[in-house]
Amino acid sequence: MADAPIPGPITDVHTALGATFAEFGGWSMPVSYSGTVAEHTAVRESVGLFDVSHLGKASVTGPGAAAFVNRCLTNDLDRIEAGRAQYTLCTDASGGVIDDLIAYRVSDDDIFLVPNAANTAAVVAALAAAAPEGIEVVDRHREYGVLAVQGPRSAEVLTQVGLPTEMGYMSFADADVDMGGATRRVRVCRTGYTGEHGYELLPAWDDTAAVFEAVLAAVTEAGGLPAGLGARDTLRTEMGYPLHGHELSLDISPVQARCGWAVGWKKPEFFGRDALLAEKEAGPRRRLWGLTATGRGVPRADCRVTTAAGEDIGVCTSGTFSPTLKQGIALALIDSAAGIADGDTVVVDVRGRGLECEVVAPPFVALRTS
Secondary structure, three states, rough: OOOOOOOOOHHHHHHHHHEEEEEEOOEEEEEOOOOOHHHHHHHHOOOOEOOOOOOOOOOEOOHHHHHHHOOOOOOOHOOOOEEEEEEEEEOOOOOOOOEEEEEEEEOOEEEEOOOOHHHHHHHHHHHHHOOOOOOEEEEEEOOOOOEEOOOOOOOHHHHHHHOOOOOOOOEEEEEEHHHHHHEEEEEEEEEEEEEOEEEEEEEEHHHHHHHHHHHHHHHHOOOOOOEOHHHHHHHHHHHHHOOOOEEEEEEEEEOOOOHHHHHOOOOOOOOOOOHHHHHHHOOOOEEEEEEEEOOOOOOOOOOEEOOOOOOEEEEEEEEEEEEEOOEEEEEEEEEEHHOOOOEEEEEEEEEEEEEEEEOOOOOOOOOOOO
């Protein structure tokens, strides 16, 4: 019998709000409250509040912790200073992606990581196996909650509850704020997974309910909504952001997934460096593209992609109806040998029906993180 999904820190709060739940990464998380399209629209036009506490948390500490992490993960941690965060990848020797994650540079001796829920243990294990004496790698999955406040009114919302907002993209700050009758320490970072101006909050696990409820009151006053993982998925797909297990995996490299920008190619060392350099030099055998449906229909993950002549050239990794564009969109891995280019037409097999789609380089909608 499969293990029951793990409840997050504020399941009771979501239940009281009328949320529907689903298992994600082994955790029971809210999928929607008022409906995915309404929640998606709130984030694009106003503000939305997500509970994403299923995301992992881990720390790497000790003398030279930043230098150690930089020898392991793909991106160049030396590009950022203390108080900034960085998107990076943990790859294996073959160049496959164990996980994509955010690394917070607290100091030269303290790196805080936020990996995906299902991959936290694997990331911790990979780093711990490589750690020299004096470097400690600790899984802190249930020590912190993670909330995301996303949308054009997100700064207004955080200001109202007393949290800092004046920081550059991918910067973070720790703040003590009175919420629910007590002082709560919250880490605030200018990051997100929606393409909108937004923030991610990391309170202590046991403080998550008080922080969520205080922020939700401000979100509601600003005309926003609580939002679930359904809207999170449609928002990230519109941006072409990868989801591990779909656009990134042990079988899908950063080069194939257009994530080469998150690789420090000039670094002398990181997991999988030789394999990724060889793939980059030779050219990937397949490449991630965006697809926009030109007719009625919605492409979905695992749908096959063919040429107009019926030649099988790839597969959709994610697909959804875009509430912003009002049409079906997808991300797809397409064989490089097919010679597909931006603006070409391909056909997606949607339950036996051919759906014509235009090939585009993601994102599908404009980035508004600044």
